[in-house]
Amino acid sequence: MSNLFFKEKKQWKNVAIEECTSCNLKMKRPFKLGDYIFKEGEKCQKCGSKTLITSIFKEEIK
Amino acid sequence: MQIQILQLFPTDGSSLQEYLSLFFYDLFFVYMIFGQTIQVRRILYGISGSLNRIQIARDKARKEVSDYIQKNGYKGDPSKQIDNFIEYFTLSPVSLDPAGIMKKIEYLVKVRDERMREEVKKMLPDKDHVIISVVENLLGTSMALNFYYKVVRHYYLLGKKTNNLYLLVQLQMILPDLLREVEAEVSSIEPLKNAQPVGDGIGAMVAGKLMLNSEKRVIARDTVMAQVEYKNRNLYVIKAEGPAGNVGEVGTALEYLIKQYGLKPSAIMMIDAAQKLEGEVTGAIAEGIGAIIGGIGVDKYKIEEVASDMKVPLYAIAIMQSLGEAISAMPKEVAEAAPRVQERLSGLIESKTKEGDSVIVIGVGNTLGVGQ
Numbered sequence: 001m002s003n004l005f006f007k008e009k010k011q012w013k014n015v016a017i018e019e020c021t022s023c024n025l026k027m028k029r030p031f032k033l034g035d036y037i038f039k040e041g042e043k044c045q046k047c048g049s050k051t052l053i054t055s056i057f058k059e060e061i062k
Numbered sequence: 063m064q065i066q067i068l069q070l071f072p073t074d075g076s077s078l079q080e081y082l083s084l085f086f087y088d089l090f091f092v093y094m095i096f097g098q099t100i101q102v103r104r105i106l107y108g109i110s111g112s113l114n115r116i117q118i119a120r121d122k123a124r125k126e127v128s129d130y131i132q133k134n135g136y137k138g139d140p141s142k143q144i145d146n147f148i149e150y151f152t153l154s155p156v157s158l159d160p161a162g163i164m165k166k167i168e169y170l171v172k173v174r175d176e177r178m179r180e181e182v183k184k185m186l187p188d189k190d191h192v193i194i195s196v197v198e199n200l201l202g203t204s205m206a207l208n209f210y211y212k213v214v215r216h217y218y219l220l221g222k223k224t225n226n227l228y229l230l231v232q233l234q235m236i237l238p239d240l241l242r243e244v245e246a247e248v249s250s251i252e253p254l255k256n257a258q259p260v261g262d263g264i265g266a267m268v269a270g271k272l273m274l275n276s277e278k279r280v281i282a283r284d285t286v287m288a289q290v291e292y293k294n295r296n297l298y299v300i301k302a303e304g305p306a307g308n309v310g311e312v313g314t315a316l317e318y319l320i321k322q323y324g325l326k327p328s329a330i331m332m333i334d335a336a337q338k339l340e341g342e343v344t345g346a347i348a349e350g351i352g353a354i355i356g357g358i359g360v361d362k363y364k365i366e367e368v369a370s371d372m373k374v375p376l377y378a379i380a381i382m383q384s385l386g387e388a389i390s391a392m393p394k395e396v397a398e399a400a401p402r403v404q405e406r407l408s409g410l411i412e413s414k415t416k417e418g419d420s421v422i423v424i425g426v427g428n429t430l431g432v433g434q
Contacts, residue, residue: 014258014391036305037259038270038433054271056259056431057397058390 010060017055020044031056098227105230109218112237116214119248120207124148126251127200134193136185143185147178147201148208168360172283192257195306199254199430203247210244246386253391257305259431261387261396265333268403269301269425270434278434281318285310286434292408294417298325300424307430309357313364316422320368328419329375330365331410333403334426335388335396336380345395346382347402349410354378355426365424377414379406 014031018041025046041051093100124144131140152174155166182197214233221230253260259267273288280303281287290297298319302310319325334354338344353365353376369376381403387393407423415421 012391014253014256031256031258033256036257036431036433037263037267038274039305055267055397055400057392057394059394 012058013061014056014058016041016053018042018051019054020047020049020051022049023047026054027051099225102221102225102227102230105227105234106218106222109214109221109230109233109237112241113211113214113218115241116207116211116244119244120204120211122248123200123204123207123251126255127197127204130200130255131185131197134186134189134197140185143181144201144204147181148204150174150178150205164360164363167358171358171360192306195308195430196254196257199307199428200251203250203254206247207244210240210247214240243385246384246389249386249390254307254430256391257307257431259392259397260389260428261383261392262335262389262427263392263429263432264335264381264396264400264403265425265427266301266304266429266432266434267397267400267425268333268407269299269423270304270429270432271400271404272297272423272425273299273301273434281322282311282315284308285312285315287315287319288434292411292421295411295415296420297411298323298327298420298422300422301434302427302429304429304432304434307428309426309428311361312355312424312426313361316365316368316424319422320372325420325422326372327374327422328415329377329411330369330422330424331377331379331407332365332424332426333379333407334381335383337388338382338384342382343395344383344387344393345399347399347406348380348382349406350378350380352376352378354380355424375414377410379403379410 015028016031016035018027018029019025020027023044023046025044027041027045035053035056037053037056039053041053043049044051124141128140128144131144152170155163155170157163178198178201179194182194182201186193186197214237217229217233220226221233250260272290272292273286276288276290276299278286278288281300284303284306285300285308286303287298287300290299300310300312300315300319302308302312316330320327332354334356336348336354338346353362353369355362355365365376368374381396381399383393383396387396411421
């Protein structure tokens with residue numbers, strides 16, 4: 001939530017989870033404009049196969 | 063007599079205490095006579111502060127949508143068009159004879175949505191459906207905030223004009239909740255501009271995963287369907303077409319499936335975000351019976367009609383979240399609930415249907431930032 005009315009101490013960042021379609025490795029990276037869930041992601045860092053964005057969410061910066 | 067009057071103002075003889083005593087008596091009588099006026103002034107002062115905040119929120123939303131349209135290539139100032147949209151209204155049909163009213167509501171909503179889409183497309187003719195849908199959603203937020211502002215201002219001015227304490231007290235009582243809703247609307251602006259998934263998209267996310275490697279067909283406005291095989295059952299998965307910000311017409315899609323495919327499903331299973339109560343955990347999952355879908359009621363009506371006519375059980379899976387979480391960027395807890403929802407859905411399919419059965423799965427919600 002923004003802090004227009006209520007004081008918000010928490011800070012958030014948007015992240016995307018890319019999952020390798022062959023080795024199932026999950027990689028977390030910052031969300032980029034144009035990302036959407038089930039869009040093809042970058043190559044897998046472990047096996048070089050294609051990845052899929054399986055989740056996009058906001059999480060608290062601690 | 064003088065002694066009797068003096069007894070009303072007991073003093074120990076000092077004049078200071080006498081004056082103080084008189085002062086507090088005066089205060090008491092003043093409050094008895096002007097108390098209501100004082101309270102009205104105090105409440106008006108409090109409400110005017112909140113009204114200013116709502117105005118700031120409305121103006122911020124209006125500016126954001128204007129900037130977004132200009133950023134996407136609109137030449138000139140879109141303020142006039144935006145103001146027209148913000149003040150746009152839809153009249154509900156006459157309900158004295160309620161038979162057939164759903165058809166009329168559906169028609170009016172369709173005309174409204176199509177008109178808005180056409181107008182947005184006129185402003186941004188070369189843009190894809192994702193950007194068009196983002197503008198539509200941003201305009202929806204601006205319209206909602208403008209409505210909050212106008213209603214609160216109406217009761218504020220009416221209370222001020224008529225010095226009606228009881229009207230103002232009612233407004234004062236609901237203002238904290240109203241401000242939370244306004245805050246939730248404001249917090250939806252940023253994820254809308256980024257076209258990223260919102261909490262309400264969890265149903266679409268689960269359905270999208272189910273239909274990932276299957277052929278998709280558009281079977282209703284902004285709504286896709288895919289046939290998927292799961293443990294010797296035929297699943298017909300329906301969701302709004304992503305990654306644009308739509309909720310689709312899942313009720314119409316269900317009717318189409320039943321009529322055009324001659325389908326006789328064994329069960330209809332729906333997945334959607336549900337508003338949690340205070341104290342409930344975000345991302346908690348609950349199962350129930352019935353058509354779990356929000357909106358004006360047209361889709362809910364259609365789904366219930368199909369289910370009751372065909373005597374098909376309706377199962378619902380709800381993912382709990384607050385209003386703010388449902389319309390702003392999807393929280394981690396909600397996103398992490400997706401695999402658990404899938405497990406619950408699998409369990410439900412296996413326990414409530416047999417091999418060879420047809421099952422309709424509907425992922426409900428705004429599919430912004432969720433493909434399929």
